[in-house]
Amino acid sequence: MLQPRMARLLLLPGYALLALTLIGPLITTLVISLGRRAPSGGYETALSIENFASVLSRSTAFLNTVQLSAFGAAICILAAIPVAFFIAKHLKGSVRYTVLFLVVLPFFTSFVARTYAWYFALGGRGLPAVLEWIGLGRFRFLNTDFAVAIGIIYAYLPIAILMLFVAFDRIGDDLLEASNDLGRGKVETFFSVVIPLAMPGLISTYSLLFILLSGEYLIPMLLGGGKVYFIGNAIVDLFLQSRNWPLGSAVAISLMSMMIVVAFLSQIFQRMANRDGRIG
């Protein structure tokens, strides 16, 4: 429907943006990853793939990242599904948008501050003190996988709710009613109609969350206290602490490759889910 000429025109600013902020910097990263650490840190021209071989030295961080991201994204989705469904299908008119707005509202306070608030909430004088007072014993949450998981779930839950809201909102009420009519209760309808139809949305949400999570840096830094160490932390340290930019770039490129694979798989799964979910 759109004329190719107009389409090209509309895409032009997008191309410019991509060239300036993505392609240029990425090529720079690639060039740096083939270089060598200068004696006092930074980058020195060279041509070697040695840095990519050294990426293996960060395998613990990779493993940590993948595990917690996969887990965190799953929990985000599981927690977001009832909320998003509730907003999309049980709330009407302006109420639903007000509620959606309330989901986003915590975002308006600083992320650093919010994460720092968890630092205190999970710290010795926070939740553990409450639990001890109740008589459940002495807990320590900070600097554990648990704390980092709480942090990332907290940070990414609103995104999950928003994305799933869109996915659920697209499913017509008539389909739910049709299923109810065909003798399936609410729960059964949810699993036999809503979930299959929302599958592409679920998959894209999960993969986006996974990708965002695996690039996370601040949360493990603040709540992991150097005990839970993501690949993002490894990259930041390589750039800002050891100033080994070539290795940092190589690790970054490896991480990106992993993300690209995830995104690619997500596309394939979405397409498959789309095919399955198509009606007629």
Place this chain on the structure above:
Amino acid sequence: MDRKELSVWVEKYRRGHISRRGFLTVTGIGATMLGMGIRPSRALSQELSGTVTLATWPSYQNQANLDSFTEKTGVSVNMAIFGSNEEMMAKMQAGESGFDIIAPSQYAIPLYASGQFIEPLDLSLLPNYDAAAVEPRFVEQGTFDGKTYAVQKNWGTSGFIINTTMVTTPFTSVKDYFDGIRGPYSGYGVALDHPLDTVGFALKYHGYSFNSVDEAELKKAEELLLETKPHLYAVTTDFQPMMSSGDASIAMGWSFNAMQLHRDMPEIQYVIAKEGGEIWCDFYVITRNGPNRAAAYALVNHLLDPANNVLEFEAHGSAISDTRVLALLPPEVQTDPILYPAKELLDPLEFGIAEAMSNPLRNEIMARFKSA
């Protein structure tokens, strides 16, 4: 500048050893511009105006001094806050050139100087600086190749901060730290997220120099660190809340952390290890290519005014060695055991050095320690 010299600079630029503006200036491209009627931006002008940018640490300057400077000169002061010397240096190495003044620690100065990020100070523009009033060992840390690149701001030490209600065994040494954490205090120790100190103390445990870059010695240090890692509660520079909440009982830390914690909770004590550790000193340096050099000199000079420096002390709470300032401070400050420890405690301390900061192996050990 002859051809050979130029090619050396070109090579340095190519390797990223110097910044692009440094390169332009040094190689005479700046001079070419001058010849073409282009006045280099860094030319000093007598009139002060615009904005001057100071890169420093959090809670490290007194706003009152900056305000009075603005009032006096009309130059507004912008501050960029950094978390560590390494961060600051990484950003400079990546080509950031908007800072006029930076506040690095002693070990970073040779790197900035050799990388052409900073240049020897024109002391005639800093009448408030009196080298004779500052302890020579600190003055010396601000020089490179015999030239003064930096003027002292404040100094401090690295040691251990313990909560005496939780740490009941005697605690006086690096050994007590590592053995304590691997022993009775497992799960309650904090190491600094700072390669120089953390690797340095691990070296000290084995009796080596804090600044060692010897491979064999570093290997032993790494073994110790990796052994300790599972017993640690955290590896961070932001350990004060953990200490005050009782989540941690032993932390590797800096004297100003100890000051703050001790003030609120007297049971928290500062220990300078008997084997030694680090003594450090922060400086003001003026960047080579900062946008407002004249104002940079004026601001540093303003901050070094002894009366103003007293206000600075109130803000950062670290020791100052300028005798003119000390004379203005209450006597109990100079006898404070955390701020001004006894000489015999200070003697074994070493200044962190540039080689240790930039050594690839030390950095890699730190990275492996953190990712373990």
Place this chain on the structure above:
Amino acid sequence: MRLAPEAEGGGANAPDDRTKGQRMNDGGGTFRGVTKKFGSFTAVNDLSFEIEAGSFVSIVGPSGCGKTTTLRLIAGFEFPTVGSVFIGGSPVERMEAYERPINMVFQSYALFPHLDVFDNIAYGLRSRRNRRPAAEVKARVNEIIGKMQLSGKEHNRVWELSGGQQQRVALARAIVNNPKILILDEPMAALDKKLRRDVQFELQSLQRELGITFIMVTHDQHEALSLSDRIIVMNRGRIEQIGSPDELYNRPASRFVASFIGDFNLLELEKPAAGGTVDVAGRVLAVPQERAGEGATIAVGFRPDALKLSAAAPGAGGEAWRATITNVIYLGDKVEIKLDCPSSGTLLARADVARLAERRFRVGDTVHLTVEDSDFHHFTK
């Protein structure tokens, strides 16, 4: 109507800049050798036909026959690969949809969800190419809202309307622009049967009242038969036959048309006709004069009403014209009887209930069949 500048000298003729007299002349459409290919698939193959201005034309055919493509070629959503399209005598095959004096009622109605009823109807009158003054827009839209019995719904959201109301809005949105041709793409598809009848009557009256050429695509042959002046029957991208409902019913040009329009009993011949006669299960029929020039007859057939049943053997045809009744369906005044005939397979008979009153046929009965020679249609294709 705004045509291409070269067609009408660039004048800003709006769709309504015409008198009623002209309307009858300039609303015709012509296809000349139109072929439309999508890649290697030929959707429409060498189509040529004329549509008389002011007539109600239906295009029918099975799914995939090319009727929708033909419609879209008229509307301007597709452009011919080869051939020309004329509207009111002007070539339009290179004109965009928004340049053609044609409006369409979409199958799904395609009402804009972000606009209310009034704004949906006013959409065309507010388009840059066709902009009317606000007062006129208001007057015309209100008039049409009244005519289409949508009063009081002006500011309703379109999704709040019933299916019938939505269809009226879609219709109003198209005719408010006074197009030369109104295109209706399966307009009844989404309506229930009762409503469908009403809408059919309304459409017919509306077309008479407006005098606009209506072109309707439908897969429902009954709908086409009852509404249209002329019907275009399409199959596999080609036209099978164009004619009035009467012509199509009584003189189908091909086996396809015969089977598609109305019910038909088709008998494929094992041997093509030879020497002016055909042998149909033992019966020798003379090929009618008018068919003789078209080539060999390959099939014959007859309408269900031509088939007469009797309990006793009428003589000719013998065993081949005996059949067993498998179904009897009463349709009020008519009865339909399905028969299993050993020689011709399944046949359908239809008769007035009144005529059958004296004898009741039951499932399982064996009957003798009679068809007059003149009731046989002969097909060469």
Place this chain on the structure above:
Amino acid sequence: MRAFSLFIFLFLYLPVAVIVVFSFNAAPNMSAFTGLSLRWYAKAFSNPLAIAALTNSIVIALCSAVVSTAIGSAVAIGLMGTSRTTRIVVQSLMMLGLAVPGIVIGLASLVFFSAAFSGAEQAVAMLAGWEQAAKLFSFGRPTVIAAHSLFCTALVVEVISLRLRQLNPSWLEASNDLYAGRGETLWRVVVPFIVPAMVAGGLLSFVLSFDEFIIAFFVSGTKPTLPVYMFASVKRGATPELNAIATSMLTISILVSVVAFSFLRRGQARA
């Protein structure tokens, strides 16, 4: 489900509550609540650094939201009319823009912009002989906005594409049929249809840009954004001043959003 939603809301608001409560704490640190006080607000609002960082962040987030909503909408619409290959390439690049870790894009942008600026400045100085050329470009708001616009645009494209998938192609044909050309159809049918997605994308962009830390840390030059400032402060021990800043931010945001919301409502009623 209602109960669970309520629980999730509690979870989302718990840290916010901590921040708000401790911003009024009289104690010098966050270890205990000792009494009500406004001292941290006084301190925050007399801290020009914090104020400058806050202003900076608001300006950057606004610009990023506007830029990325404009570019993102154009791209999402443009993608409807391009070849499959172009669409896949652009979508993959956008996805990449979202996926690239901030640290990578931040540092890479710093090095890349630095090189590009230096080249451009030299060219201008040599060719035009303009003496101020060496100061022509510097890091600051524009660089942060550019870098933030990447992931914000990617997000907007995603959100709007999702919406466009629900666009009934017949609407476009109907519009064409009703004398509206392609451009007019875009403006009168497609754009109104994606407005909710644009608003959502814009809001999300604002929020993400406002909170983005690591990219801003690298390319904000000498003017830190609020997260950069806060992060640096946290690294040497946070004070409740941060809570006061965060609480103020929250208050302003709520006010702005309520105003924006009521405007949107009024606009809806009129349309």
